[in-house]
Amino acid sequence: MHTGKSYKLSEFLVWTRRKVYLLVALGFFPVILYEVFGIKWLDIPWPVIALLGTSTAFIVGFTNTQTYRRTEEAQQIWTNILSLSRSWGLICRDLVDDANHTKTLIYRHFAWLTALRYHLREHRVWESANKKHNAEYQQYYSIPEWETPLDIELAKYLSAKELKYILTTDNKATQILGLQSKTVKSLYNKEKLVLIQFIEIERAIRDLFLQQAKSEQMKDAPYPRQYAIINTFFVWLFCTLLPFGMIKDFDKLNEVVEGAIKGHMVWLLVPFSTLISWMFTSLEQVGESTENPFEGSANDVPISQMSRAIEIELRELLGETELPPALEPKNDIIL
Amino acid sequence: MHTGKSYKLSEFLVWTRRKVYLLVALGFFPVILYEVFGIKWLDIPWPVIALLGTSTAFIVGFTNTQTYRRTEEAQQIWTNILSLSRSWGLICRDLVDDANHTKTLIYRHFAWLTALRYHLREHRVWESANKKHNAEYQQYYSIPEWETPLDIELAKYLSAKELKYILTTDNKATQILGLQSKTVKSLYNKEKLVLIQFIEIERAIRDLFLQQAKSEQMKDAPYPRQYAIINTFFVWLFCTLLPFGMIKDFDKLNEVVEGAIKGHMVWLLVPFSTLISWMFTSLEQVGESTENPFEGSANDVPISQMSRAIEIELRELLGETELPPALEPKNDIIL
Amino acid sequence: MHTGKSYKLSEFLVWTRRKVYLLVALGFFPVILYEVFGIKWLDIPWPVIALLGTSTAFIVGFTNTQTYRRTEEAQQIWTNILSLSRSWGLICRDLVDDANHTKTLIYRHFAWLTALRYHLREHRVWESANKKHNAEYQQYYSIPEWETPLDIELAKYLSAKELKYILTTDNKATQILGLQSKTVKSLYNKEKLVLIQFIEIERAIRDLFLQQAKSEQMKDAPYPRQYAIINTFFVWLFCTLLPFGMIKDFDKLNEVVEGAIKGHMVWLLVPFSTLISWMFTSLEQVGESTENPFEGSANDVPISQMSRAIEIELRELLGETELPPALEPKNDIIL
Amino acid sequence: MHTGKSYKLSEFLVWTRRKVYLLVALGFFPVILYEVFGIKWLDIPWPVIALLGTSTAFIVGFTNTQTYRRTEEAQQIWTNILSLSRSWGLICRDLVDDANHTKTLIYRHFAWLTALRYHLREHRVWESANKKHNAEYQQYYSIPEWETPLDIELAKYLSAKELKYILTTDNKATQILGLQSKTVKSLYNKEKLVLIQFIEIERAIRDLFLQQAKSEQMKDAPYPRQYAIINTFFVWLFCTLLPFGMIKDFDKLNEVVEGAIKGHMVWLLVPFSTLISWMFTSLEQVGESTENPFEGSANDVPISQMSRAIEIELRELLGETELPPALEPKNDIIL
Amino acid sequence: MHTGKSYKLSEFLVWTRRKVYLLVALGFFPVILYEVFGIKWLDIPWPVIALLGTSTAFIVGFTNTQTYRRTEEAQQIWTNILSLSRSWGLICRDLVDDANHTKTLIYRHFAWLTALRYHLREHRVWESANKKHNAEYQQYYSIPEWETPLDIELAKYLSAKELKYILTTDNKATQILGLQSKTVKSLYNKEKLVLIQFIEIERAIRDLFLQQAKSEQMKDAPYPRQYAIINTFFVWLFCTLLPFGMIKDFDKLNEVVEGAIKGHMVWLLVPFSTLISWMFTSLEQVGESTENPFEGSANDVPISQMSRAIEIELRELLGETELPPALEPKNDIIL
16 A cells, blocks of 8 residues: 555656557557558548547446455455454453463464465466566565565464464465364363353354455455456557547648648647557556555555554553564555 | 456457457448448438447446446355355354264255355356357356256265255255254254354354345346346447448548549448447447356356365365365366 | 346337337427428537537436436345245244244244235335336236235235234234234243243344335335436437437538438438437336336336245245245246 | 425426526626627637536536435435334333333333434524525425424423423433433343343344434535535536537527528527526536435425334334324425 | 535635646646747647546546545444444443443543544645645634643543553554453453343444444545546646647637737637636545545544534433533534
């Protein structure tokens, strides 16, 4: 997540420069045909372009609405995880009357958070984090999950035996919650908890399961590819045809100028068609980079930071005083 | 669900080719009347076309928003089923203190998932999975529910007696949950469960009922046909009139060309009208193929894969080690 | 609900024919003034029409979004009723340990469904089911609630004494749930239920109350009339002015034709203005016929069919074998 | 709420007539400058107007969507209140085993409804109910809360002592629920209720608190004034500039007419600009009059009627037979 | 929150004047080049501008929809806090049977509200409250959290010891709820509460945690910066190009005027381009100032006022009679 005032125009230009090169080429193409090769009928009637442009704006607007909602929903899921984690802390401290087990249950919760965020930050083929324009930007911030291996992180929170078991399982987060339930059950069997407490804690686990499932689905169900591709078609068809639609209008400018530039006004088309096209492709690129909120891009939901905040608050609840530092943004980017 | 980077343009063209043929014909029709039969007044004023085009973009945008939401909702329903299934696993393992009954309850849950997904993958007359362009694409992926009969799948999870009974019932998923409730009740009667546990499990069954009902309604209540048809009218009326609206503009190009092509520029209309029309019909086709998320098309919610994942995780919870393999995408398509 | 592949174009034309007549007249009106009476200044500048057309498309789009959501919400309410009914069946069977009372409670639930759906299918003055174009279509399907009187239907499910009482009450569905609560309370007083069970069942009644209230409000709070009327104004103002805006464009076609038709091209305006206007009025008519999901129109939520399905499933749960048949669509329409 | 077939066109015209006068004046203004004072350059290029018109349609569409949602949400809140009130009736009758206390609790609930609806129908400075066009329409229907003082209404439901206390408090509805809780607690202390019943009733009070808070916030948090004013700016700027943009087009009509009217066609601009502007200002006025669902306007949510319906149903539940009559619409308007 | 009738046009003009200066300059720029330096080819074809204008209207509309929803959601969160606080009052009074502890728990709740609202009113770098146009407006209203330090406010509600502890913690609101839970637990350990009451109160704390987390996330997760910047690009690109697109149209006016102004009509472009541009930048500025509902701007959700209202109502519940006064709007602005 970018937590600065704004992206800078220069950052934005660098980030989108590859598309700008392409758009400039698309602008030169009809002009060269027209001016150099003299193919004067290269004129698509403007109304066709206008209709296509309006439709493209519709489609891109639709796509960006949906990608925005994906990131918004991911944010809400983790807001719920934050809130449930705090409740989990209180439940473990005040319902479970045993400092040892309280600590075990709370640390294992950190393990759950860790397993979940490592899973969410894995790479998927449809994600755009590895596209060149995003990959080169990754040097400006850090992605904790890509820097330390999972087992080292988990070892902070789990006993050696549990760690070994969890590393063999398929869905680590699920099985960690399975361990939580097992511990609670054994407390119930040992009569350290009465039934109502036991069930209340099981319900808390169920609430965590729901947020875990939602996170995983957001990760593993991409923005429908059929919608993604039709969006791309519209944008690029529009960018390709746009300069053909403007060529006559720029040619007419030759009537009002004098001197050396007379007869060459069509070349002016290139900056303008690039500018307009660039707005549309940038809009598309912004949407695409918001589509997957857990991919390690600069626009991710900051799940590492939130997990750390939870750790700090729950350790404070336990009465610990040596707390890990909060994660800080690097170049205004915090993950 | 398509889990690749993107559909390929070539795949898309093949998928939409039948409509392209028709659109080409619609493009040639006015040109032939104009050029061959010399009917020169075949000109619909462009503003009429522009107005119709904008309206059509509105309507198609509306339709695609709704069809997107249907698939999104179906995804959410199954995210809930995933989450509730995990909780069901923990409830059966940790509330029910009897390994045999735990296993019965969990396996019967697999039977419920199976009955539900077979029901959801049945054919409905309004679904587009059997339309030619979708049917021919089905060779590239597999639909587990269409490959093995239901009774063979259910036999893995139910006793012979239960299987026989369930196969006679009208709504199998409902009656399987009925069996679950009966088992839990008998455990309560035998005093293996106390009342609070019994009621907690009944609530879990109620939560499953809700997701089942939502799945079934999504299956059986189609996108309102009155909206579907007006959408189709708009798109095809637009595609039919579009070339009539462009004919004069292309005829004017004859004024700026020389040589053999002079006088024949109107024929250029065909590729352009086809291109624009194709964007609109493709948009419609994408919407239509997203409308029914459980029809066996490439854009379905992957309920077979999710059911298998649940089976793997819950068996792991039971301590089993011989687990079935996860379902893998075939040509990037996973159902 | 229409459960076929699609409405047919011919059905649609018949359904909208009355408006077509009017639109044809609106098309002829300016042409006659122009051609017959020679009032040549009858020309509204096209940009005015285009602006009005775009705005009309906005407004109609807004209206159709809202009417769609009304039907969608009605569908969700009844999905909840379906789900809660199944839970109610299990609760009555497995929490209440008395086959007689179980049957009483479940049959009275059928009475509740019946009272509710009869209430929902009553006529309201703002509903469009009685408009000519809808009324004539009603011969193609059947509306069970309009065929059998309520008391005969209720008599199947209630004792004579209860029936008599219920028929005197103002809100029958509410008072039937009142009877359910009374029965449960007497079971609790007789110690056939313990308190926790009693409260669990009361909660189930509360959930049914919520869906009942939502259904009733959907029935009794129409789509706000102030929005409905402004929508109608926009559509008809547009349809009235549209031919005035096209008249000059068609007059110009006289310049390119020869022979007998020369000088008469303006008459061509009529089919085109009718076609465009018809798209807009059809869109409005589709919206209007979706506005009230419980009015007995072909686009209703199928509450009769769902009530019957519930009856079949719950009787199956009770172990009954002589089940009523499922309701079947008639000409693809099922209510 | 209007519960008739539709507003009549004549009612609508009367309701909007003040704006029509102003719009006519705005139409005459440029025509007089142009024709009488001969200022012939008074021509705003149409594309500027078209762009402004499209943007205005966007903004007004946005506003109307939000105001519609406010009324829709208010409707949902009161649907919940209706449903919770019925549950409250059953809870009081069947959980509280004492006819006297049952009656006290249910009548005090009527007092809560009364206090709430009187609060909601108070006047706020941003509401439009007191604007002239709405105020004059109020003679056609009745607003019960403006006809009888609160204390007289409350006296029907509260003991003299309670009434005196409640009238001194700041938020009457909150303190009435406070009394409910006090009564329930005393029943628990006297062991007429066991703890689980006590807590169940407290939860019901909590649910009522939520709907109360939502109603109050809907009342006291207006549609954001910054959005309201920018909407007004757009509409009136558009209405002011619109006739300037049409002047040349109407002037051109002089070329095709003959006789006495020749040279005066510009005056035709007035009715057309008024018509188009009127559509936009009417749309705005409809939105504005839907913005505040509890202001005493004809488009309010019918909270008086719903409160009365609740009273009738709950008294029926208590077995009373002398019931107050349902509130009836007056001129199709029911509050 | 503005609670007056409306912002005044004059206030609005003052508030947006800095942008007006810039827009005037952008309007003069092409006119000077055209008229003074004689660069007559400075003409961007209008269709390009129209397309850009429509797209900009789309994007700004999208942004304003999202910022509106942020404020709406913030409002809902605090409606929930209001409602949960009332329930908390009743729970503490009627479940906890000890006037001292009741008072402690309720006053500590005021401390929680205070800690939360001070946190929410801290400054963030992306907020616009400190931008010049907003900062100068702050003299017209008061922001309680910026006037009294937090420790003085907290001292009213917490014991000296608790205050000291809370001031050392990282997240004060969380740790205050931690204290609440500790107190409740000690009451349970002393057997002043039974388990069911204890758990009921813990659930109330959990509900408060959820609203706290939602408030914090709304504060700390800004409107995605990538969307914010692309919105700004579109608006300013449009405002820059707009006058270039209008220049020819105004030049043509020279054909119809006579006398001294002939040849200078192009200067008329400046007011019109400024007017249109100003609508767009104002729309953007309104959106931006609604984006962050807890920043201390005039459009904030009134959390200080709501907290005070809660304090008054809960003290009334406690039977206190010396109540603090309600917060009053200053120049119609209430925070």
